[in-house]
Amino acid sequence: MPPGLHLLHRLRRPPAAAAAVPELCPVCGDKVSGYHYGLLTCESCKGFFKRTVQNNKKYICAENQDCKIDKTHRKRCPSCRFQKCLIVGMRLEAVRADRMRGGRNKFGPMYKRDRALKQQKRALMRANGFKTEAAASLVSSNQTDSAFTGSFPGLYPVPIIQTTLVPTTHYNHNCYGLPSLGTSTPSNPSISTQRQYTSSNPAIKSEHTDIHMSSQASVLGDHAYSEELQEETFSPQVPRMPQLVMEFLRCDPDELQMQRNIAAHLQREQSSWEKQGKPTAFSFMCRMADQMLFSIVEWARRCIFFKELKVSDQMKLLHNCWSELLVLDILFRQVQHGKRSSVLLVTGQEVELSAVASYADPTLAHLVQRGQELLEKLHGLQVDRQEVVCIKFLILFNPDVKPLESQPFVESVQEQVQGALLEYTLCTYPQYLDRFGHLLLCLSELRSLSTLAEDYLCCKHLSGEVPCNNLLIEMLHAKLLHVHTSW
DNA sequence: TTAGCCTTGAAG
């Protein structure tokens, strides 16, 4: 084993910065002064939004409708500023047509719930001591977790990198399983989505004089809002599923399909092996892992957020996390399998643990032992599929991977997924307040386990025992290359 | 036009 490998891995995954950032305006990053028109914003963006809507102002961007909006530049392009106001979720309906002063509006309960959720998060974070690396940013500036957005319209950090501006309308239209999400061309998502967004949003270029009259004005966020209102009014006792989690479930591959594909592939391979003599169990496992990796890459390529990234970033993220995804996949299959005495393979075959023990060398035996321990924790938690799909995204969108071209995007996805997972756990298992913290601990354990597994495979590879010409080898090479170049 | 501060008034 190359010297310092463990240390290097620890260096590769530095703990996140600890301090919680005070709440920032999602439009310009200035200091938040309270809830205004649907979400926490600064005083100036509140005023700007009010003036724009009340006076029915029309702005035209002199550039490409992708101007940077921050505290210093916010005055420069009102068109993009207003657009950003809508993107982050400010509500046209909250501007009163009659200009009545004082009192409260229908958003009151949402603000309250949002506050309660935020407070719960802070308490949880404190209880967890901010030790888990994913936790620190949760109480920071993002409002992706806000109750009334259903975890979605967030994405506000995205326009910082102007290349991946994602319109929220698509997601809102596609919640609860409608099929057409993400029709943008992968080659240049920014342009296509931007166009769809501006052309489909009457608030930006055309008249919106009727917004006060029509409760069904087709403006950004209406869907999320009306759903929220419905839920608030009619079914407050039913736990909500954050829309992001719904979307993750939709992206997740079908287990049976995968089982068939991989089994068929291995069957085909096996017929050619027979000519070369009997393969070892280890070699068989490698080929199976290889096929699982293909599935993982295929899943990632097709899933929300990831497909918006450049290939170079996609590669870096996958090179970083392939083993974690692989181990998680294996472990969750065992959770569903439910039997402690045998291992369920992706092909559907069952292998007795005693058989594994008799075959394993000490290092592998230790790996299996660690896997069993983590599996016990997952069993204890009765971790569900919704949580696992979220964890997969937490693993994939690791903001510690550097350098990335779309670093802010990856960070914002990480934060959104954390928010969605926390919201899901709080809503689905309200009696179990620390569940989110326990899941993050499992994730941390999973990371260390997968690092060990990678090291083990590297060792085997260096001694020539891993079958050639596959994805597994490429991942291991990337790892070895990384060790080499950064040492 | 902007943005900080002020006034208002229903909800809790």
Next chain:
DNA sequence: CTTCAAGGCTAA
């Protein structure tokens, strides 16, 4: 009563 998110005012 207090809270706080609406709209209003105004100097820069």
